[in-house]
Amino acid sequence: xxxxxxxxxxxxxxxxxxxxxxxxxxxxxxxxxxxxxxxxxxxxxxxxxxxxxxxxxxxxxxxxxxxxxxxxxxxxxxxxxxxxxxxxxxxxxxxxxxxxxxxxxxxxxxxxxxxxxxxxxxxxxxxxxxxxxxxxxxxxxxxxxxxxxxxxxxxxxxxxxxxxxxxxxxxxxxxxxxxxxxxxxxxxxxxxxxxxxxxxxxxxxxxxxxxxxxxxxxxxxxxxxxxxxxxxxxxxxxxxxxxxxxxxxxxxxxxxxxxxxxxxxxxxxxxxxxxxxxxxxxxxxxxxxxxxxxxxxxxxxxxxxxxxxxxxxxxxxxxxxxxxxxxxxxxxxxxxxxxxxxxxxxxxxxxxxxxxxxxxxxxxxxxxxxxxxxxxxxxxxxxxxxxxxxxxxxxxxxxxxxxxxxxxxxxxxxxxxxxxxxxxxxxxxxxxxxxxxxxxxxxxxxxxxxxxxxxxxxxxxxxxxxxxxxxxxxxxxxxxxxxxxxxxxxxxxxxxxxxxxxxxxxxxxxxxxxxxxxxxxxxxxxxxxxxxxxxxxx
Amino acid sequence: xxxxxxxxxxxxxxxxxxxxxxxxxxxxxxxxxxxxxxxxxxxxxxxxxxxxxxxxxxxxxxxxxxxxxxxxxxxxxxxxxxxxxxxxxxxxxxxxxxxxxxxxxxxxxxxxxxxxxxxxxxxxxxxxxxxxxxxxxxxxxxxxxxxxxxxxxxxxxxxxxxxxxxxxxxxxxxxxxxxxxxxxxxxxxxxxxxxxxxxxxxxxxxxxxxxxxxxxxxxxxxxxxxxxxxxxxxxxxxxxxxxxxxxxxxxxxxxxxxxxxxxxxxxxxxxxxxxxxxxxxxxxxxxxxxxxxxxxxxxxxxxxxxxxxxxxxxxxxxxxxxxxxxxxxxxxxxxxxxxxxxxxxxxxxxxxxxxxxxxxxxxxxxxxxxxxxxxxxxxxxxxxxxxxxxxxxxxxxxxxxxxxxxxxxxxxxxxxxxxxxxxxxxxxxxxxxxxxxxxxxxx
Numbered sequence: 009x010x011x012x013x014x015x016x017x018x019x020x021x022x023x024x025x026x027x028x029x030x031x032x033x034x035x036x037x038x039x040x041x042x043x044x045x046x047x048x049x050x051x052x053x054x055x056x057x058x059x060x061x062x063x064x065x066x067x068x069x070x071x072x073x074x075x076x077x078x079x080x081x082x083x084x085x086x087x088x089x090x091x092x093x094x095x096x097x098x099x100x101x102x103x104x105x106x107x108x109x110x111x112x113x114x115x116x117x118x119x120x121x122x123x124x125x126x127x128x129x130x131x132x133x134x135x136x137x138x139x140x141x142x143x144x145x146x147x148x149x150x151x152x153x154x155x156x157x158x159x160x161x162x163x164x165x166x167x168x169x170x171x172x173x174x175x176x177x178x179x180x181x182x183x184x185x186x187x188x189x190x191x192x193x194x195x196x197x198x199x200x201x202x203x204x205x206x207x208x209x210x211x212x213x214x215x216x217x218x219x220x221x222x223x224x225x226x227x228x229x230x231x232x233x234x235x236x237x238x239x240x241x242x243x244x245x246x247x248x249x250x251x252x253x254x255x256x257x258x259x260x261x262x263x264x265x266x267x268x269x270x271x272x273x274x275x276x277x278x279x280x281x282x283x284x285x286x287x288x289x290x291x292x293x294x295x296x297x298x299x300x301x302x303x304x305x306x307x308x309x310x311x312x313x314x315x316x317x318x319x320x321x322x323x324x325x326x327x328x329x330x331x332x333x334x335x336x337x338x339x340x341x342x343x344x345x346x347x348x349x350x351x352x353x354x355x356x357x358x359x360x361x362x363x364x365x366x367x368x369x370x371x372x373x374x375x376x377x378x379x380x381x382x383x384x385x386x387x388x389x390x391x392x393x394x395x396x397x398x399x400x401x402x403x404x405x406x407x408x409x410x411x412x413x414x415x416x417x418x419x420x421x422x423x424x425x426x427x428x429x430x431x432x433x434x435x436x437x438x439x440x441x442x443x444x445x446x447x448x449x450x451x452x453x454x455x456x457x458x459x460x461x462x463x464x465x466x467x468x469x470x471x472x473x474x475x476x477x478x479x480x481x482x483x484x485x486x487x488x489x490x491x492x493x494x495x496x497x498x499x500x501x502x503x504x505x506x507x508x509x510x511x512x513x514x515x516x517x518x519x520x521x522x523x524x525x526x527x528x529x530x531x532x533x534x535x536x537x538x539x540x541x542x543x544x545x546x
Numbered sequence: 547x548x549x550x551x552x553x554x555x556x557x558x559x560x561x562x563x564x565x566x567x568x569x570x571x572x573x574x575x576x577x578x579x580x581x582x583x584x585x586x587x588x589x590x591x592x593x594x595x596x597x598x599x600x601x602x603x604x605x606x607x608x609x610x611x612x613x614x615x616x617x618x619x620x621x622x623x624x625x626x627x628x629x630x631x632x633x634x635x636x637x638x639x640x641x642x643x644x645x646x647x648x649x650x651x652x653x654x655x656x657x658x659x660x661x662x663x664x665x666x667x668x669x670x671x672x673x674x675x676x677x678x679x680x681x682x683x684x685x686x687x688x689x690x691x692x693x694x695x696x697x698x699x700x701x702x703x704x705x706x707x708x709x710x711x712x713x714x715x716x717x718x719x720x721x722x723x724x725x726x727x728x729x730x731x732x733x734x735x736x737x738x739x740x741x742x743x744x745x746x747x748x749x750x751x752x753x754x755x756x757x758x759x760x761x762x763x764x765x766x767x768x769x770x771x772x773x774x775x776x777x778x779x780x781x782x783x784x785x786x787x788x789x790x791x792x793x794x795x796x797x798x799x800x801x802x803x804x805x806x807x808x809x810x811x812x813x814x815x816x817x818x819x820x821x822x823x824x825x826x827x828x829x830x831x832x833x834x835x836x837x838x839x840x841x842x843x844x845x846x847x848x849x850x851x852x853x854x855x856x857x858x859x860x861x862x863x864x865x866x867x868x869x870x871x872x873x874x875x876x877x878x879x880x881x882x883x884x885x886x887x888x889x890x891x892x893x894x895x896x897x898x899x900x901x902x903x904x905x906x907x908x909x910x911x912x913x914x915x916x917x918x919x920x921x922x923x924x925x926x927x928x929x930x931x932x933x934x935x936x937x938x939x940x941x942x943x944x945x946x947x948x949x950x951x952x953x954x955x956x957x958x959x960x961x962x963x964x965x966x967x968x969x970x971x972x973x974x975x976x977x978x979x980x981x982x983x984x985x986x987x988x989x
Contacts, residue, residue: 030557052580060582061903067585068950075600099952100928129579139582147575157582 024208025201032197040190047182052143055153055175059141062102063157066169069096070159083110086159086167090116097171108168110158111135115167125170130156134168143175151179214255218262225262229269285484292486292501296339300332342502346485352513357537358400360391360463364425367404371412379417380469382408385424391463392537395514400534403510406503407467407518407530414528415469422468427461427536462516463534473524482520483508507532595917595933597948601986603627603644614972614982616672617958618665618715622965627984628669628689630655637663639672639689644984655687655694662708666715667960671740673697673709673718684709686718686740686750693748697738698722705729712773713913713963716740718750719776721757721767730759735767735778737847753847760839768868771913774848777855777868777888782839844889858885858892871915871936882909882918884939901932901945912964917989919967920945921959928952931959931967931987949987957982965989 016022071081073093079085086093090107094116097105106117106125112135114122125131133140134156141155156170307325314321365387372382393400411421474482481487486501504518511518515535522528603625605614613632620626625645631638636657641650660674672687684698684707698720700707709720717739724732735757738750757778764781842855863875866882873885874897881899885892897918900907904922911918918941919933932945948967959969970984 052578056580056582060585063582063585064947065950068947071597072600072949072951075597076602078599100950129577133579133581139585140579141582142577142579145576145578 020212021205021208025205028201028204032201036190036193036197039193040186043186043189047186048145051151051175051179051182054178055141055143058173059139059153059155062155062171062173063139065100066097066102066157066171067159067161069093069100070167070169071161072096081161081166082164083166087115090167097169101173102171103174104172106168106170108170110165110167112168117170125154125156128154128156130154131168131170134158134170137165145179146176149176149180149183151175211251214251218255218258222258222262225266229266289485293343296486296501297336300336300339303332304329304336339502342506345506346502346509349513352396355394355396358393358395358397360393360400360465360534361387361389361425363397363400364404364423364465367401367408368423371405371408374409375412375421378412378415380412380415381420383420383422385422386426387423389425391425391427391534393463393514393534394537395534399510400514403507403518403532404465406507407532410503411467411469411528411530414471416471419470422466424464424466424468426464428464428533461536463536464531465534466529466531468527468529470527473526473528474520474522475524476522479520479522483518594943594946595935595948595989596946597987597989599988600949601625601644601988603642603647603984605629605642605982605984608633608981609979612980614957614970615660615663616665617970617982617984618667618669618960619962619966619968619984619986620669622962622986622988626650626669628665630663630665630672630674635659639687641669641689651689653689653692664709664711666711666718667713667962668715670715671711671718673711675707682707684720686738688740688742688748691742691746691748695740695748695750697750698736708767710767710769712769713771714773717769717773719767719769719773721765721778724756728759733757733759733765735776735845737769737773737776737845739773753850755845755847755850755852757843758841760841764862766865768865768873770868770870774846775868776845776847777865777873778843778845779863779865780841781862842888853889855888856890856892858888858894859883866909867911867915869911869913869915871939874909874911874915874918876909880907884915884936886939895939897936897941898934898945901930901947904930904932908959910959910961910967912961914964917961917964919948919959919961921956921969924950927954929956929971931969933967933989948989949985951985953983962986 070086070093073089073096074081074085077085077089077092079089086107087109094105094107104117104121104125106122107115109115112126112131128142130140130142131154135158137158137160139155139157141153144150144152144154146152151174153173153175154170155173156168158165159167159169307321307328311318311321311325316322364384368382368384368387375382408421408423415421478487483504485505487504508518511532511534516533518530518532520528520530608614608631611634614629615632615637616630618628620628625643627642627644629640629642631640637655637660639651639653639655641652642648643650655672656674656676658676660676663672663674665672670688670690672689674685674687676683676685678696678699681699681701682705683696686695686697687693688695697718700722705723707720707722709718711718717737719735719737721733721735723729724734726732734754736752736754738752740748740750742748757780760780760782766777766779766781768777769775770777840857840859842857844853844855845851846853859875859877861877863877863883866874866876868874871884871886873888874882875885876882879899882897884895884897886895887893898920900909900920900922904920904924907920907922909918909920916936917933918936919931921929921931923929928950930947930950932947934945935942953971954973956969956971959967962968966986966988968984968986970982972980972982975981
């Protein structure tokens, strides 16, 4: 399952959203604030101009009213005709008109609301003979203007006029305009954010898929499984941009990781197998060493107990002790051979056919003793190889000896030597498990040098054969197909292991094919002299 | 949530900014007091025109079938108001004592439909036009004699005809088509001087001037206060119909009969000469242009003399009043000019352009030419009267608002001598009635 390791706060999407939204919102708010300040500035400028006209008109209306009533334009007339003046001002659109004497005492107007007006700054300015107005911005978009002015005629203050004007429609209208503008701006901004968010989301989608795949592959690998199926699901189409390139590269990287993991798995299995083999080797060594020692020790103790008087026991015991000690000695020698590496720095050019011929002549005697005959093919040819003659001879003796020992009496043992282009389908040291022996075609070469390819020697016998599951382990030390019979024949179980090592040192290989109850064929391949590459360099 | 210190700092900073700005953007209550710049109040020695007394008379209401057609105030300082009032199909000349609010007299003048009604200044005469049979007639009615006098009759009811009273209200000047049948080639200016002979017969003496037309004319006839001098202008175009220089050159030697009527006050005729020489201007005035198709005359009825005057304006002008100080004209943009020395070398001086913040200023000039008043509208329900004093041919200040009132319609304004301004208007009342209000501003 996909494991989300990071929180949304740390996601790229959040960061981009944050860095777009926050400055955007702050910018919009700042703009709204600035526009609002500007709007208030313009409204106040407009109100100032209008209040100047109101002041002029008020003065004119006062004079008109007083002159119409045949009154002098002075404080007394102002006080006397206050109601007419107030009526005139109200008729001109003034609201909440207060008329006061120059000291600020109310002459006309509602007393209840006058106390509030009296405390306002504009009224106090009017008492100081300066026209002023107070703009009150309400929380609901209201805009009230409280205007106060001194009435001065011929440098004599004759009264104070205070009134109220409603600019709510102007202010509210502009406020609505700004709100609509901000609303539209916010909508457009959010739309842009949505588009950006969607675009980023799409851009990041492959990365999320990769992350999810990596997590799943990680989970699979942790469980020892492979995640190729997951990679198969992540095939992406249509993306040719940087993200697509990254995606493909990451896909390739995951594939390489998987391959490497597979190799590691294989190496691990191999190491485990080797470890197991080693353990089994030591078990076998100790077991094989212990068996003759037990025999030797047993007879020795028995002879000591019976003393020199038991002549029969002496002879039987001595025979057993000699035989077991000989076997023990041979086993030790073979173990040392198995352990020792051949010095392949100085190899000689050898004719493999000559060596094989010599070995066959030697082993022919033993074969005859077991009622077998050795039949050779291609032995008169020239098969130059590079190697150590004694070691090669040891290989050939060993596999022919095995063929004799495990062969059915009276059956011929077929020995062939030939040249092939390739050592075989498997590598140098690979055993073959096949139903039929490979390439049994007879190639007779006489006096002609076979310089290219591989020299292949096969040794076939007829006997009980080897089961296929045993073919895979016959080259391991101390392995015997039939332990009872090999012991009888004095086998230590190390011969084929030594052969395999020698073949490896010569850059060649050994394989075995067998049909249970039928033909068993051991094949050794040597590189020709021209193809020779010492082991360890390939 | 494991944010970095930097991110946390930025978040806090932006949060603070948002809080501050939200606080600034929010609709919170706020008061702000602004002190107005100081005002130069008019004083006794500032020289700004001041109204010293205001008289107001509000007439009684009348129905749709009644109407005040013309009004005139008596001598300044008196409370006498003269009215011509229609009641159903009858026209009454009323004399009202505004101080007592009583109708002193109400004389039946006509029972026929009358138009172009004007009460002469001082209320001595009433002039109007009626249809008599198939003809039109210009009639002057003397309330004192209770007698009608037919000054002129003409056959063509479509003939463009107009008239004006002299400032003192004793002489009537009419201008009409000539006798040749070419209304654009020649026209007439007639002065009717009203008198009552020794036998008490109401009659008039006529002095008539034959005028040449220029083919495409807009005519103005402006008598002075006592009617001894009359300024006459025959102009090629009216406001909105000014000639370009190319047109002026083209029209310089016009010989065809390409007539264009004016605004109904006159009609043009062709001219064959190009005898006008532009004024050269003076150092203290505006250099005047020339417009060879415009004609200016000064008529002296007492000696039956006609003096041709030089042209003074390239632009079309509306002559306002001819006074001893000079000729006052208004151009299409509303600017009022004083033309001095119109007989020899006219000098055009810009005076004023009405009051700022108002529109459609209509200028009025006192008899001496030293006080100019503008009737102008502040909005469509408020009008105001502003004025300036002219000293040495120049305006003493910007126009000063003298009176402001909300009213539905202003009908007429008259400058009474050099002492007062009288104007009257109508306003709508509840129940479909109207009432009139007359105001006299004494300065």
